[in-house]
Amino acid sequence: MFDKTVKELGNALRRKEFSSVELTQAFLDRSKSLNGKINAFITFDEEQTLAQARAADETLLKGEPTHLTGIPIAHKDIWCAKDWITTCGSRMLENFRSPYNAHIIKRFNDFGAVIQGKTNMDEFAMGSSNETSWFGAVKNPWDLNRVPGGSSGGSAAAVAAGMTPASTGTDTGGSIRQPAALCGISGLKPTYGLVSRYGMIAFASSLDQGGPMAKSAEDLAILLEAMAGFDAKDSTSVNNKQVDYASSINASVAGLKIGIPKEYFSDHIAPDIQKAIELALKEYQKLGAILVDVELPTSPLSVAAYYVIAPAEASSNLSRFDGVRYGYRAPEYGDLNDMYAKTRAQGFGAEVKRRILIGTYVLSHGYYDAYYIKAQKIRRLISQDFMRAFQTCDVIMSPTTPSTAFKLGEKASDPVQMYLSDTFTIAANLAGLPAMSIPCGFDQTNLPIGLQLIGNYFDEAKMLATAHQFQRVTDWHLKKPPLTTA
Amino acid sequence: MSLSKQDVKKAAALARIEVTDQEVENALDPLKQVFTLIKEMQNLDTEGVEPMAHAQDISTRLREDIVTEIDQREALQANAPAVENGLFLVPKVID
Numbered sequence: 197m198f199d200k201t202v203k204e205l206g207n208a209l210r211r212k213e214f215s216s217v218e219l220t221q222a223f224l225d226r227s228k229s230l231n232g233k234i235n236a237f238i239t240f241d242e243e244q245t246l247a248q249a250r251a252a253d254e255t256l257l258k259g260e261p262t263h264l265t266g267i268p269i270a271h272k273d274i275w276c277a278k279d280w281i282t283t284c285g286s287r288m289l290e291n292f293r294s295p296y297n298a299h300i301i302k303r304f305n306d307f308g309a310v311i312q313g314k315t316n317m318d319e320f321a322m323g324s325s326n327e328t329s330w331f332g333a334v335k336n337p338w339d340l341n342r343v344p345g346g347s348s349g350g351s352a353a354a355v356a357a358g359m360t361p362a363s364t365g366t367d368t369g370g371s372i373r374q375p376a377a378l379c380g381i382s383g384l385k386p387t388y389g390l391v392s393r394y395g396m397i398a399f400a401s402s403l404d405q406g407g408p409m410a411k412s413a414e415d416l417a418i419l420l421e422a423m424a425g426f427d428a429k430d431s432t433s434v435n436n437k438q439v440d441y442a443s444s445i446n447a448s449v450a451g452l453k454i455g456i457p458k459e460y461f462s463d464h465i466a467p468d469i470q471k472a473i474e475l476a477l478k479e480y481q482k483l484g485a486i487l488v489d490v491e492l493p494t495s496p497l498s499v500a501a502y503y504v505i506a507p508a509e510a511s512s513n514l515s516r517f518d519g520v521r522y523g524y525r526a527p528e529y530g531d532l533n534d535m536y537a538k539t540r541a542q543g544f545g546a547e548v549k550r551r552i553l554i555g556t557y558v559l560s561h562g563y564y565d566a567y568y569i570k571a572q573k574i575r576r577l578i579s580q581d582f583m584r585a586f587q588t589c590d591v592i593m594s595p596t597t598p599s600t601a602f603k604l605g606e607k608a609s610d611p612v613q614m615y616l617s618d619t620f621t622i623a624a625n626l627a628g629l630p631a632m633s634i635p636c637g638f639d640q641t642n643l644p645i646g647l648q649l650i651g652n653y654f655d656e657a658k659m660l661a662t663a664h665q666f667q668r669v670t671d672w673h674l675k676k677p678p679l680t681t682a
Numbered sequence: 683m684s685l686s687k688q689d690v691k692k693a694a695a696l697a698r699i700e701v702t703d704q705e706v707e708n709a710l711d712p713l714k715q716v717f718t719l720i721k722e723m724q725n726l727d728t729e730g731v732e733p734m735a736h737a738q739d740i741s742t743r744l745r746e747d748i749v750t751e752i753d754q755r756e757a758l759q760a761n762a763p764a765v766e767n768g769l770f771l772v773p774k775v776i777d
Contacts, residue, residue, distance in 0.1 A: 291761075292761055293760070293761060295754060295757040295758055295760070295761070388737035388738060389737070389738060402735065402736045402737055403737065428743075428745070431742060431743060432736075432738075434738075494726070497722060497723055497725075497726060499719065500719055500720050500721075500722045500723045501723060503716060503719060503720055504720055504723075511697060515697075515698075518698070519763055520762070520763070520770050520772055521758075521761070521762055521770060522761035522762060522763075523761070523763075524763075525763035525764070529773065530773070531773050531774075531775075532772055532773045532774075532775050533698065534700075534773075535772065535773050536698040537698050537699060537700035538700050540697070540698055540699045540700070541699050541700035541701065544699070549699055549709075550709065550712065550713065550716075552697045552699065553690060553693045553694060553697060553699070553709070553713065554713065554716060556693040556694075556696050556697040557685075557689065557693045558720075560692075560693065560696060567720065567723075569733050570723050570724070570728060571723060572733030572734050572735060573728035573731040573732070573733050573734070574723055574726065574728060575733075575734040576731050576732055576733065576734035577726075577728070577731060579734060609712075610712075610715075611712050611715065611716055612712075612715045612716060612718075612719050615716070615719065625737075626737075627737065628736075628737025628738050653738075
């Protein structure tokens with residue numbers, strides 16, 4: 197059952213092949229036995245999890261089950277879930293028990309899904325390797341000496357290792373797509389505003405977007421239906437008509453125009469990745485899609501602009517962690533200012549502090565125009581590049597990452613090298629566009645490679661169908677890492 | 683202009699993060715590298731470009747000015763480091 201998709205497990209539950217309690221217990225047992233190796237989960241709460249599974253079994257017996265009734269789902273520990281410890285990967289929130297549910301948690305509860313646990317992540321979602329977590333690094337299930345990517349690394353590793361059927365993540369500059377690529381799973385960052393940010397601990401509010409991570413595009417469609425939707429509590433939530441993503445998943449890609457941006461096929465890409473992407477594009481041509489060249493001339497500056505905008509917003513968002521209302525407080529201090537300074541010095545890790553310092557600096561008197569306004573202008577140009585490109589294509593494709601999973605510690609002391617691992621993913625966040633990563637091959641050392649799809653605003657249905665058509669004729673997404681349970 | 687130790691100390695003070703001299707020393711080189719990356723932006727002429735503050739050009743939604751939240755003081759204060767009589771405790775601010 198650990199190899200099955202959400203769709204298959206849902207069908208089996210409704211056919212009474214097993215109960216949700218049996219299914220959930222099996223995934224709990226497997227994830228607990230693998231967690232010592234992979235460290236994908238921060239928190240299990242078997243009592244709460246099984247209570248939800250029992251309620252789901254009642255619905256399966258005599259209610260009206262949905263596609264998700266009784267399915268255990270692991271949530272990135274950035275989502276507040278009522279009565280669950282919600283740490284955001286930080287010492288600052290190590291003991292924070294959320295008094296409320298994030299909008300997406302409430303939605304999943306309404307759909308009858310089961311919270312299987314909370315997954316590990318880079319501290320406050322700031323990282324591309326999961327090494328900045330206060331709770332230790334996550335290991336890539338394909339090679340335990342390598343990183344799973346980040347920041348939603350625990351969510352990606354858990355799905356790849358068959359520890360959970362599906363998970364949620366958040367993506368500010370690639371935090372769903374990059375770990376999905378490095379762990380060989382499928383992940384979707386929706387259009388900004390499609391999924392409510394209410395109850396997502398904020399990193400960079402104009403970029404943050406939650407989304408699903410799973411074994412297949414078809415599963416992403418099922419999960420997105422639960423996650424997407426208007427929420428009055430998120431002031432940037434978009435009030436669009438609800439879309440049934442699963443119903444349009446079989447749409448053909450014949451005649452689909454795939455934009456190929458030459459800026460994303462630079463010589464910085466590992467040769468194995470280049471080759472895998474070319475083969476994937478050939479597959480799409482066989483399915484009737486047409487490749488067209490597009491230009492995204494400003495995108496090489498996306499990392500630079502991002503590392504102004506995201507830290508600026510983070511320095512503001514993270515000012516709430518002051519040791520007064522919730523979270524860590526330093527045990528010893530003098531006056532109020534000293535309490536703040538010591539609390540934040542001890543509660544935040546090195547990468548979070550680095551980004552707060554960058555953000556504070558670029559927003560400070562005398563530098564605001566040179567950095568912050570400049571970055572916002574570049575953001576506008578990046579967004580306009582995409583709008584021009586979408587006049588001649590339906591979807592843009594590129595590698596998700598320039599390299600496959602790197603070794604633990606390899607980039608930990610070099611922030612710029614770490615930041616550049618998101619070089620292909622960041623532009624979609626700056627523009628607010630939907631983007632996803634699906635598995636499209638392996639390198640010579642058997643590490644997964646991800647194909648990135650970037651779509652036009654609110655084009656998730658078309659993107660999911662495009663990804664699904666690829667997964668109907670390839671089996672990269674079905675490959676499993678060679679893992680043994682302890 | 684290059685980032686100095688004084689700049690790092692000033693930003694840390696503004697951000698209310700205590701830093702030791704050693705931490706400033708360790709932070710400086712990586713921060714300089716990040717700013718070298720950031721300064722690539724200066725190579726592009728952006729004269730006349732309208733800054734983009736948000737992923738979408740949306741206006742803030744308005745709602746009726748009515749009470750929407752229930753009183754959950756106890757539940758919310760359960761996470762506070764120090765509470766007394768329903769109040770958050772902080773070190774004395776005014777003598």
